[in-house]
Amino acid sequence: MAIQNGDSDGALLSKPSDQEYPSLNRIPANYNPLTNYNLPKNRHYTQQYADMYFARLAQLKPAVEQVAAEAWQDFEIAGERARRVDRVLDVRQGELCWVIGTCYMEMPLKPNVLDDIGKEHWIAAPPARQKYTEGGEGDQVMLEDESGRLRLTGGALRSVLLVTGAIVAVIGTENKDGDFEVLDVRVADLPRQPPRWERDDGDTAVRGKSVSKPRPSGGKVAIVSGLSFSGDVGDTLPLELLSEWLLGESAGPDDQQDTSTISRLIIAGNSIAHGCPIPSREEVAAAALKSRGQKKYGYDSASYNAAPTARFDTWLANLLPSIPITLLPGESDPTATSLPQQAIHAAMFPHSRAYMQPPAVDHSSTEQERSWFTSTTNPTEFDLQGWRFLTIGGQTLNDVYKYLSTNDRLEMMEAMLRWRLTAPTAPDTLTCYPFQDGDAFVLKECPHVYVAGCQPKFETGVIEGPQGQMVRLLAVPSFRETGEVVVVDLESLGVEVVKFEVWEGG
Template identity: 50%
Template sequence: MHSDQEYPPVYRQPSHYNPLDTFKLPSGQERHYQQQYGDMYFLRLAKLKPAVEKVAVEAWEGFSIAGERARRVDRVLDVRQGELCWVAGTIYMDMPLKPNILDDLTKENFTLAPPPRRTYLDPAHPELTQVMLEDESGRLRLTGSMLQSTQLATGAIIAVLGTENANGDFEAIDIKVPDLAPQPRRWEQDTTQASQKTPAKGKIAFVSGLGITGTSGDTIALDLLTDYLLGYMGSPSSGDNDGTTSDASKITRLIVAGNSIGTSMTVDANDNGAGPKKKNAPKKYGYDASAYNASPITELDSFLAEILPSIPVTLMPGASDPANFSLPQQGIHRAMFPQARAYCAPPPAGGQAPEPGWFDSVTNPWEGDVEGWRLWGSSGQNVDDVLRYLDFADEYGTGDSANGDAEARMKIMEAMLRWRCAVPTAPDTIWSYPFQTDDPFVMQSCPHIFFAGNQPQFKTAVIEGDSPLRLNGGDTEMADADEDKSGPRVRLLSIPSFSKTGELVLVDAETLEVEVVKFGTFADPVHQRTYTYMLTRLAISTSTVLLVPYSKWHVPRYHEWMKDEEIQQATASEPLTLEEEYAMQQSWRQDPDKLTFIICLPTASSHQDTGSSTPLRPEDDSPERMVGDINLFLRIDDGEEGASAPQIIGEIELMIAEKQNQRKGFGRAALLAFLRYIVDHEAAILSEFVGRDAAAAAAAAALALSKGAAGSGAGGWRFSCLSVKIGQANVRSLALFESVLFRKIADEPNYFGEFELRRTDLGREGVDEALGRAGVRGYTILEYGRKS
């Protein structure tokens, strides 16, 4: 049935845009890297010391204890023992797991890049962390309970009230920070718009972490985002094709906050281009080095070229994008976008200031005015790095790969604003250009919107200038501040990674109210939290072995095992330092494509198959009871020639570390118990993996279609097979896996001298029969109560 109704054309609201060159580096020969980095901290202190001293004077003037009045001290070395005083300076934190260039230089034989650290704190020795206050005269160590209630990071400028004790340490009584910088009025840079009385009723869109890899896994999510931005989906609130204005037409500008290029797919550096592009084989400690792959940037260019005729775009680089790695990252060069660069501004004529184009490739961090509001944002590296300094308790031990640290990230963003320094840890633990005359990371003015991209989940809050620093305070889910208050008010935005959450953030250009548009191809985050909790809080008990989640107290013993050259050769592993081993433990515990258990001796009491959920005792998995580990690595296999449907394969690795524990049946018992666990929890394992990886989601959907299965929802995902790779000389391991129905996929070993064996029968009945034949009794799932 055709309708004769005519619909009026829909026009997008115009964008009022004024980018600032705060983070633009000198070009050509004017850019130098020979100078020292220490000048940045002195510049920062010189800028912020007057501001923090003003706050301190207002708070502590006339303050006294037992009749002794606190006096101001100009330099940290002028502090006198036993005298009540206050002094301003720069925080420096000496932490055991912080990167150290001297340590890096000694690793001449360390050929594999170290894993990224989740924290600079040593969980086993928190007392090793030292907090110091420094200025141009020297350093002063800070102590006291005040440090436990006020989290700090290197590079923050503070004022401290206290006394020096007999040990030469300064016991802090109170701490003050500069607080929010002066905030410009809206439209301060555009008096023409300020004179207009009619609101524009537009929206600013934010997205980050597109994670484009150049594979079919990107297609569905990007197509949905493109259709929404171009208005093809109609209005979600009013229904399609009803004559109302589409929500998309209200979007005045799209801001892409970094990591538009993904890192999951690689190309072999030795490939001549003739062979198919494949994902490198998994290794216990990361992936092989790869060469440049043009597919992701080509797909990003096509995406931008499709939406740019309709909507202006501000593109920021991120850690995985083709731009300089040190902050501030300069904009991705227009030469990378042969299609989209037509929308860039032409080069300015001699002596004229450059005008922003419809497509603006900017720096990271970036500052500018959009719809009259001052925006300051980053691609998230600053928040990620400060989080490594702090000790926010995580109830479930899931860390920053899940949802437990979302509130912590909000508190960190608030702290940065109150410190008036948005990248405090540069240049200490974030690579930075060595500025000599100015520190651009110091915030001269307070933004109206402060955002960070590539965060694990969306969160927002509004903060005010007259509120106390809440870095360890209450929840940030608050209502907007009263309109009557004249102090600065800032909207904080944690922009989630689109490739993991499918979320686009919209900010109302008049009220700064926030809404989230979520695209339906991504898993429900409630289910993701459930799966993450379940998979990291369960242990497996049998009459022969106990399997427990790999936790931080297992690391020292595991580290000793991995020093053995024979084990290194058998596992294709490189030796790691202890701190790198701690970082790797966090990765294997938290990443959705990995599942790791430590194999221990059986518990003292013989558990029967009664479904008991009694928590284990701490001594049940003590270091002396550890015998090895077993891992599951999830990967996507596109087939040898790329013609077959993608498959999700679980690759198993098994190690019984010490010779005195080998040939005792521990390996067989652990393997069979692990297989039973995988069979019982297949849906949960794969839902976690599929829900947080777009390529995995596409592969799972393709596999389901090829088999005629449901392919979606909890319980819809299935492994194509389980796999193991074993060196041809390892006869005992080959015999073990073949005895439990793993079969070689080729008669000859591969290029690396390994046989790959696969098992496609994942039925529970066959696994239970094998458990019985091996004499492994009492398979029981227990609650693992210890936190990682």
């Protein structure tokens, strides 16, 4: 049975040797979280969502205006100069002009609260939609601001991605039907990108220490999503393999050495398969079937299963002695469902909690100590080894996906960055907190790495902004479905994928 395959891999398929294995130490990386998406402690939900749209428009208007003015200042057709119009309703028929507003997509398949109520009375609810659009049939694009709405038409619309909530500038004329014939569209584009280490340098400078010290390499970061701990046994083997690999116990000495350069693990959503406190319409229906027609809404404590959370906690607690972890909630995790999802509560982690920041912040503890195991919001932003990471649990991207006829997820991620919106379709088709003074989903600084969790497959790409901003886009697939973990080098931002598989049967 001796299977030898070269020298290196034979080492572990041989008699026990006296060889001393060196103790490996994991490389540290500088982790500096931001709290942009933390909601206030006392939250009110009585505000109107309209305020959010107004705030968003107000926040993004200057940026869009600048881009549009630059692009269209000499825009001329048949000797007619394009004129800037302040409000949507001020557009005059036949006059070449440009105007800024919020996109609104009217789509026949888009969920509608009135339909929702109607659905309750139907015998069979229609299936959940993959897409809201039917290849553009029947869709209407509108431009909206405080004053009113304008219906947009024209071939130019087909070449751009637009979803509800995006702030755009359009140029064109109003035709005799009262529709606005669009010739071109402009968006805010990428915001300013902070140079690497900006915040950390700022912090050290504030503390009065010298900034210019050489920084050691931060190694790599592993990003995983969709661990989907469930109550069932029998499918967790890849999770065990992942854990052993991260701990540096499995594989050969070279691989272990390599693994020790992974300085942090990011879990981007859906760690627990059915942890969502609000059951989906389908789950309610299934439960009703089971209990013979008794519909029970909301949380059913009788059906609560603690096993997935307990298992997840143990899994984390096994990793934490060796590797720091950042945990984002996702759609199916036990926390609030509306965006920005707040951190999964520490009470869920009786064992791993020991590695968390204590409830009362101890100011004597160092940055490193405070951020060993961080349960954060979704979306979340943090600086890792100086790079700004923007990470989402996937819902925002999945919802944008439904609006568009394209299937290219990276393109959508890029568009979201260029719109400067992390959750453009909230509050239209995504639930979110009714922000009052300013939309928190407006991106103020451009990240270096934009990670979307819970995607169907792994994809990556780099986009460039007008001021030379470079953003690495990463679509991280669900581990449960693909067994894939994305590893990003924190110096080059290069990407590799590690895939965990179990050879089943033949």
